[in-house]
Amino acid sequence: MQMIDPAIVPKKKLYTGTEIPCVGMGTFGSDRVTPEEVAEAVAGAIRCGYRLFDCAACYGNEAQIGQVFQNAYAEGTAEREDLFIMSKVWNDMHRNVAQACKKSISDLKCGYLDLYFIHWPFPNYHAPGCDVDSRNPDSRPFSTEEFMDTYRQCEALAEEGLIRHIGISNMTIPKMDAVLPMMKIKPAAAEIEMHPAFQQRELKIYLEERNILPVGYMPIGSPRRPERDIMEEDVADLELPAVQEIAQRHGVHPAVIALKWAHQNGQLPIPFSTHHYYENLKCMTEDPLTEEEMTAIAALDCNNRLVKGHVFLWEGAKDWHDLWDEDGVIVS
Numbered sequence: 001m002q003m004i005d006p007a008i009v010p011k012k013k014l015y016t017g018t019e020i021p022c023v024g025m026g027t028f029g030s031d032r033v034t035p036e037e038v039a040e041a042v043a044g045a046i047r048c049g050y051r052l053f054d055c056a057a058c059y060g061n062e063a064q065i066g067q068v069f070q071n072a073y074a075e076g077t078a079e080r081e082d083l084f085i086m087s088k089v090w091n092d093m094h095r096n097v098a099q100a101c102k103k104s105i106s107d108l109k110c111g112y113l114d115l116y117f118i119h120w121p122f123p124n125y126h127a128p129g130c131d132v133d134s135r136n137p138d139s140r141p142f143s144t145e146e147f148m149d150t151y152r153q154c155e156a157l158a159e160e161g162l163i164r165h166i167g168i169s170n171m172t173i174p175k176m177d178a179v180l181p182m183m184k185i186k187p188a189a190a191e192i193e194m195h196p197a198f199q200q201r202e203l204k205i206y207l208e209e210r211n212i213l214p215v216g217y218m219p220i221g222s223p224r225r226p227e228r229d230i231m232e233e234d235v236a237d238l239e240l241p242a243v244q245e246i247a248q249r250h251g252v253h254p255a256v257i258a259l260k261w262a263h264q265n266g267q268l269p270i271p272f273s274t275h276h277y278y279e280n281l282k283c284m285t286e287d288p289l290t291e292e293e294m295t296a297i298a299a300l301d302c303n304n305r306l307v308k309g310h311v312f313l314w315e316g317a318k319d320w321h322d323l324w325d326e327d328g329v330i331v332s
């Protein structure tokens with residue numbers, strides 16, 4: 001088994017001073033990879049040197065992953081304190097965050113969570129594996145009051161010590177403008193979609209100015225994402241000629257270039273992988289992209305959001321753009 005010493009993996013710092021590895025392992029099986037297969041990949045990833053894992057209740061595999069964590073402690077591969085375990089409260093548990101959090105902690109067999117995200121900023125629930133046209137009649141637009149009620153429950157969990165940091169996910173600038181001033185405990189990280197064809201520069205700068213770490217999901221452009229997130233007009237990041245050319249120059253797969261770019265660009269990427277996790281960690285420790293290569297990738301942004309969020313739309317919403325407040329005001 002090839003291994004990278006976790007000590008040589010570059011670190012990112014949260015506003016609390018906590019240092020975390022500059023890359024983590026995603027755990028969403030995209031409705032294609034079984035919980036057992038994801039857990040097996042997590043086991044391999046721990047052995048090869050990963051220490052940060054992005055989990056979520058709605059991925060349906062926390063119990064299997066928790067078993068892997070427990071085995072790692074028992075075998076002495078890693079202590080609990082060596083790992084940085086993140087999870088997320090799913091949309092149907094916004095009124096019962098403590099219950100959801102305790103279930104994730106129990107499934108993940110981790111005692112506490114290092115970071116707990118609010119997965120989506122509204123309680124709009126969809127069933128796992130649903131298709132793009134599925135709608136929940138209870139779905140409704142963002143409400144500052146409802147979001148803050150959920151966030152207050154996270155603050156209480158942080159005060160109790162069940163979670164060490166709070167995170168937000170799939171937020172927009174107008175929504176953050178509305179809620180950040182009301183928070184007692186600042187969020188440490190924001191998970192947002194980020195890859196070469198969707199760089200979210202304005203949002204990233206907004207987060208950095210507030211010392212909230214951007215965690216980039218789908219850093220490779222999620223080539224095997226669920227059917228509901230595939231649209232004809234989507235751009236395949238790994239097929240972009242500039243990415244392929246840089247990959248050829250470095251003698252690596254284009255996916256590795258997307259990850260190097262993410263790290264050097266300032267976000268923390270969380271690629272999922274069953275076959276390539278070793279190279280995804282190793283690439284952070286060697287052969288960085290040049291300034292010219294970074295500039296070439298910066299030019300590839302074409303605002304190609306992959307997770308459009310159709311399934312979270314409420315009755316009366318125009319289309320998926322309404323979820324993202326593109327005109328600078330909260331769409332309600």
Ligand SMILES: NC(=O)c1ccc[n+]([C@@H]2O[C@H](COP(=O)([O-])OP(=O)(O)OC[C@H]3O[C@@H](n4cnc5c(N)ncnc54)[C@H](OP(=O)(O)O)[C@@H]3O)[C@@H](O)[C@H]2O)c1
Nearest residue numbers: 026027028217218219220221222255271272273274275276
């Ligand atoms: N907060 C949110 O709402 C949200 C939304 C979506 C995702 N996420 C998180 O972000 C994580 C990553 O997103 P994702 O899994 O959708 O997409 P991704 O990480 O962009 O892409 C994963 C795919 O890329 C392939 N891959 C990875 N490394 C590779 C390499 N070096 N060479 C070639 N292929 C490679 C994997 O194939 P192999 O398995 O064959 O290696 C897998 O099919 C998720 O797992 C989840 O934890 C969060």
